[in-house]
Amino acid sequence: MIQVKDLKKVYSGVIVVNIPQLEIKKGESIGLVGNNGAGKTTLFRMILDLIRPESGEVLSNEKPVAGNDHWKDYTASYLDEGFLIDYLTPEEYFYFIGGLHQQTRAHVDDFLAGYTDFFNGEILKRGKYIRDLSKGNQTKVGIASCMLQTPELLMLDEPFANIDPTTQFRLKAMIKEANQKGVTTIVSSHDLNHVTDICDRILLMEKGKIIKDIATNSTTLSELEQYFAIGGAPTPAAPIIDEEENH
């Protein structure tokens, strides 16, 4: 599904992403973990052709993403609020996204009816624009709009960060279910419990490199905990440019 070849991104002399080779197969569920500044969001953005890599390329279904539009037909993603049109009401936004995929309003309404619990009555018909919603509720809108596109590839950047515990569990179930239907999922998170729970393959990033690529099993969680507790402790001497928090 996704092939990464010699991908490199440099910000003011510091290599923030450096991945010689990575292959993600159709139907896999990938969990991306790493401390701030490890390059997770930058990698996401390069897969989505939002920033230009210094070298290398990303292939989606054997075709480069850069300069092509084919991947937009089957890829749904939510990285941050910058993906939402914030002066629309949530309904208008869903109709807009649905319309891009030739879905009728009735179809979108049907789809949304299935999300009543997920939205918990705080999204639809509240008379608010997306910009008036809380950050957690904006995340919900973003995630739901991804699902609405019935993607083959789903990419979520720290989807658990702003949402309440109940929704976190619901979201986990949603991702698992999508995965069982054959959707390839790439999810980044700081919550090790969540990623080990929903992903069969964990990629651990440090300073732009994938230093661990492990299939999830019963020891994965403790392995990761060990890394983050001791091995991955940042050395205060070297300042880390935090791309995620500073964008």
Next chain:
Amino acid sequence: MITTFFKHEFKAFWRSKNAGKNLAVRIIMSLLILMLLLYVVAAGFLMDLILKKVFPHDSLIFSFCGIVLVYFVGELFSRIQLQELPTLRVQPYLQLPIKRNTIVGYLALTALFSVFNLWPFLLFWPFLFKVVLHDEGGLAVISFMVSLFGLSVFNNYLALYIKRKANLNGWVFLVASAVLILVIMGDTSWHLYSIRNISYLFFGNLINHPVLALVPVLLGATMYYLNFIYLKQNLYLEELSTKKDKYKSSTEYPVLSYFGATGDLVASEVKLILRNKRPKSALIMSLFFLFYGLIFYTNPGLKHNEWMKLFAGMFMTGFFIINYGQFMFSWQASHFDGLMVSKVSFVNFLKGKYLLFTTTSTVAFLLTIPYVYYGWRVLLVHFVMYLWNLGVTVNIVLYFANRNAKRIDLSKGASFNWEGVGATQLILSFLLFLPPFIVYLPFKLLGHPDLALATLAACGVAGILTRGYWINFLEADFNKRKFAILDGFRNK
């Protein structure tokens, strides 16, 4: 503390991503301003000669007293149009242990650093020293100086107050300009009163009663205080004047669905314009500028001046293209990432812009049809310029849109969000006015004004017919710059 603010402001300017562009614009601006100032200084030194020439029967001081107030009324008008609002991103300072009065004081005080405040001194002081000092003595000069200062301060803060209000609500600008125009018309056209006489009444008495100089000072102080209070109140709440908890309903525009995917994009852009204060006031302003023709066409001296018709026609039918288009695609900066990864083809995106501009321009043209009262030729010129705007101006605007990577945050309230408002943008937009005159000029000089109009129309029609080509050109151009634009838009 105030010096720290100055330092931060300075850093913000130099470290912004668009510093280069800002700087170039600022250099051009300061050159223009310097030139203007030179003219003003010259006018100031020659004022006694000028006054003698214009009012040969009156005494020098009498005619001088007459023009001061006239000047200040004119100044207020140009201030409202041109003066830039001083900015400071106050939010990061609000929760720090800095007194509110310091922040507000800084904002209010820096407002005085405007070239407009130099003008009265450059213009009137030479005369005061050359003539008034000689004829009426030192005390009169000082009282003149004090009252000139008071009036400048008054004008300064009145203009800023109106501009701040106008940022929240576009109608304020309309009403304020209309009132000022009526005040001026009341004198010049209808002769209900004479600003000159009022001016003479005050300044003539000032010579004998220097205490009167305190009146303008008092007015200035009051206006400053009003500004101070207004800013201070708005420091608490971003959006004081809008009811936040109003129910926002979903809307749709069935007409646009006729245009398919392009129509959907336009529908969401129409919502962008109507639901955000800044683009909304751009729209209201373009309605207001439909009256600009009155200024030109009612003036008998300009009746047979086709340049003016050209200018007015372009302005009226294309104001929205210019005023809204100059900030393109910045309006959509906050969700541009989202647009890029969703299934929106850039061709449709561009087609949407064309559709939007075509619609607004057509509406503007239809609304200017009543100007046919001033002759069929006026209507013809408007139509030619309408074609020009749709065929040429639109393409230029979109070409420059590909070169604009400055973020505009629509979700911020308008009250402290003044980026890009003022003279700089106005001058950029004036660059759009040159090409039609370049086309028009040679034919006119050779004595074929009709041929000139025909050529302009032909350019417009050619531009409209070759839109497919321009769309492909702009798409290729955009793809080259895409990442820089995206990066700029992400840079909050």
